[in-house]
Amino acid sequence: MTIAGSVRRLFHRGSGQVFAPQDYWEGRHRTHHGTLRAVGHRQLSDEANAEQYQIKESRIIGMIRRYVPEPCGRTLLDAGCGVGVLIPVYVKLGFAVVGVDFSETAVRQAQVSGVSAQFIVSSLAGLELGRRFDVITAIDVLLHIVAENEWADTLLSLSRHLKPGGVLIILDTFTDRTEGWSNHCKPRSMDRYAATLADLGLRIVEHEQFNLEHEDAIKDLFAVRHVRSR
Numbered sequence: 001m002t003i004a005g006s007v008r009r010l011f012h013r014g015s016g017q018v019f020a021p022q023d024y025w026e027g028r029h030r031t032h033h034g035t036l037r038a039v040g041h042r043q044l045s046d047e048a049n050a051e052q053y054q055i056k057e058s059r060i061i062g063m064i065r066r067y068v069p070e071p072c073g074r075t076l077l078d079a080g081c082g083v084g085v086l087i088p089v090y091v092k093l094g095f096a097v098v099g100v101d102f103s104e105t106a107v108r109q110a111q112v113s114g115v116s117a118q119f120i121v122s123s124l125a126g127l128e129l130g131r132r133f134d135v136i137t138a139i140d141v142l143l144h145i146v147a148e149n150e151w152a153d154t155l156l157s158l159s160r161h162l163k164p165g166g167v168l169i170i171l172d173t174f175t176d177r178t179e180g181w182s183n184h185c186k187p188r189s190m191d192r193y194a195a196t197l198a199d200l201g202l203r204i205v206e207h208e209q210f211n212l213e214h215e216d217a218i219k220d221l222f223a224v225r226h227v228r229s230r
């Protein structure tokens with residue numbers, strides 16, 4: 001495991017409340033260590049979370065295969081990999097995988113399975129791997145980047161780690177609805193994503209939606225192509 005330098009950031013979120021994303025995720029990974037509640041939905045059972053992961057996995061893999069029909073020997077960066085639930089599936093497809101997360105506890109847990117992948121502890125905005133990937137996955141992570149500058153820097157960093165012609169797969173919730181979200185979530189609209197990605201030379205080429213019944217959520221899954229280097 002490599003630990004890259006990371007900065008602990010604090011954000012004020014109304015009524016004097018301070019929210020520190022890295023502390024939140026570190027705490028959550030420690031509390032729910034080894035269970036899907038660490039990375040799935042906190043209020044669902046492991047069984048319900050496992051069912052949801054099955055649905056997400058089949059959608060994500062279906063989309064990756066449409067853009068990379070022959071994954072053997074290709075590279076994949078799992079951005080915000082958490083405890084690495086999806087990494088064995090990517091490895092089985094033939095990808096050489098690097099997983100990145102800013103929670104050291106999560107990365108340690110991801111390594112427990114002994115999966116053949118490289119892991120790095122780093123924030124996504126500060127990531128400097130000096131190489132580019134055929135595929136980058138950002139699964140249920142961008143929604144959790146609450147500060148605007150951090151979010152913009154993260155998209156820039158992901159664009160710099162994607163090969164020309166490569167594909168970025170994003171699973172998230174895109175909405176204009178700003179009410180009723182927890183501190184650790186900051187939804188943004190589809191238009192906002194499309195415009196910011198376009199500025200970075202990235203184009204949304206596919207969008208599908210599906211329902212996660214247990215948490216009563218509609219998920220947005222995107223394939224984004226790197227069309228111009230920055």
Ligand SMILES: C[S@@+](CC[C@H](N)C(=O)[O-])C[C@H]1O[C@@H](n2cnc3c(N)ncnc32)[C@H](O)[C@@H]1O
Pocket residue numbers: 021025026038039040079080081082083084085086100101102103106122123124125138139140141144145
């Ligand atoms: C909801 S979990 C999803 C984990 C994994 N992608 C999955 O689908 O199982 C979000 C993960 O993103 C990580 N994370 C959140 N913000 C991050 C950031 N700015 N840089 C790196 N990791 C981050 C958290 O530590 C957490 O493990």
